[in-house]
Amino acid sequence: xxxxxxxxxxxxxxxxxxxxxxxxxxxxxxxxxxxxxxxxxxxxxxxxxxxxxxxxxxxxxxxxxxxxxxxxxxxxxxxxxxxxxxxxxxxxxxxxxxxxxxxxxxxxxxxxxxxxxxxxxxxxxxxxxxxxxxxxxxxxxxxxxxxxxxxxxxxxxxxxxxxxxxxxxxxxxxxxxxxxxxxxxxxxxxxxxxxxxxxxxxxxxxxxxxxxxxxxxxxxxxxxxxxxxxxxxxxxxxxxxxxxxxxxxxxxxxxxxxxxxxxxxxxxxxxxxxxxxxxxxxxxxxxxxxxxxxxxxxxxxxxxxxxxxxxxxxxxxxxxxxxxxxxxxx
Numbered sequence: 001x002x003x004x005x006x007x008x009x010x011x012x013x014x015x016x017x018x019x020x021x022x023x024x025x026x027x028x029x030x031x032x033x034x035x036x037x038x039x040x041x042x043x044x045x046x047x048x049x050x051x052x053x054x055x056x057x058x059x060x061x062x063x064x065x066x067x068x069x070x071x072x073x074x075x076x077x078x079x080x081x082x083x084x085x086x087x088x089x090x091x092x093x094x095x096x097x098x099x100x101x102x103x104x105x106x107x108x109x110x111x112x113x114x115x116x117x118x119x120x121x122x123x124x125x126x127x128x129x130x131x132x133x134x135x136x137x138x139x140x141x142x143x144x145x146x147x148x149x150x151x152x153x154x155x156x157x158x159x160x161x162x163x164x165x166x167x168x169x170x171x172x173x174x175x176x177x178x179x180x181x182x183x184x185x186x187x188x189x190x191x192x193x194x195x196x197x198x199x200x201x202x203x204x205x206x207x208x209x210x211x212x213x214x215x216x217x218x219x220x221x222x223x224x225x226x227x228x229x230x231x232x233x234x235x236x237x238x239x240x241x242x243x244x245x246x247x248x249x250x251x252x253x254x255x256x257x258x259x260x261x262x263x264x265x266x267x268x269x270x271x272x273x274x275x276x277x278x279x280x281x282x283x284x285x286x287x288x289x290x291x292x293x294x295x296x297x298x299x300x301x302x303x304x305x306x307x308x309x310x311x312x313x314x315x316x317x318x319x320x321x322x323x324x325x326x327x328x329x330x
Contacts, residue, residue: 014174016182016194017258018055021130023198024262025269026051033273039281041123044116051126051269052194058127072099072124073131075222076140076152079230087147090140096132097218100125104216107272115279125268133261135229135254136170138222156234160241169233172242176258177251198262205259213263214271221264228253 026034038050058069075095080087103121106112131137140149141156150156153170160166165175175181180197207213232253236242242250272278 014180014182015056016180017176018127018130019052019194020180020198020201021258021262021265022052022055022126023194024202025266028266028270029273033270036278037122037269037273040115040118040278044119046119054123055126055130057123071095072128074137074152076149077138077222077226079139079141081141081234082143085142085144087142096128096137097222100128100132100218108275108277110277112277113279118279126265129265129268130261132218132221133225133257134174135225135233135257136173138225139229139233141234153233156238158236158242159239166242173233173250173254176254177247179251179255201255201259201262205256207263210260210263213260214267216268225257228257
């Protein structure tokens with residue numbers, strides 16, 4: 001596995017893992033459906049892209065100083081490890097569960113016909129379905145030392161020699177416990193790693209191993225992630241290097257979440273593609289009409305050409321016959 005230069009701040013599964021989720025989601029779609037979705041998410045002035053390359057788009061917005069969607073990346077359910085601590089329950093925020101639920105309803109609304117709305121929500125769903133399956137995007141650890149929480153493990157620091165990927169427990173899980181510590185997904189040198197790692201996830205965690213991949217239940221998904229973070233995620237001491245036993249258990253759990261995210265996203269995209277509400281492009285219809293016109297024009301041109309050839313042949317035969325008759329009369 002190639003290691004990249006680790007970034008100083010992590011917001012979700014790192015880019016390579018989000019790309020793996022998107023790559024495996026595509027396997028539930030036909031080529032026609034993939035092409036249609038790619039056209040939609042490339043619309044609205046966003047530039048040409050595809051399902052895999054857009055997988056980290058909301059993280060890119062944050063990195064480029066667009067913080068308005070920052071709270072959509074997580075749902076920090078309180079985890080209180082000690083009995084002698086009480087605190088005012090955090091105020092509810094519009095979070096990852098809120099957004100996915102609303103976007104899903106919007107895209108099933110027959111009145112949602114605006115292409116930009118579809119572009120925006122599909123781009124976001126591709127990413128945020130990954131985020132809600134990230135354990136430490138669904139937990140906040142509250143203690144006397146951190147009465148406002150540990151920011152999903154960003155303030156739960158570790159010690160190790162592997163760079164920023166294990167700077168804290170949040171980074172450690174976002175790198176899939178060092179299984180996929182690649183942040184920038186579009187570097188050509190990682191293209192072969194993407195296909196290989198997506199296949200490895202699929203082989204290790206096939207769809208038959210999971211009970212329900214088709215129901216969109218964001219609160220269930222978030223609770224699954226919280227359970228992993230609260231029972232396993234914090235089971236390595238602060239300011240210490242994680243043990244090999246912890247790494248193996250945590251990596252297995254993290255990779256399993258990556259598999260589930262890809263399969264669930266795939267079913268979501270397939271449902272949208274087959275639901276009949278996904279907008280068509282005006283130029284696609286124009287192209288179809290243009291092709292029909294070309295066929296008709298071609299048929300007419302061929303008919304005219306055949307007609308001209310027949311006239312010329314008849315004229316030539318008539319002229320030849322006339323010349324012969326004239327010679328005979330002489």
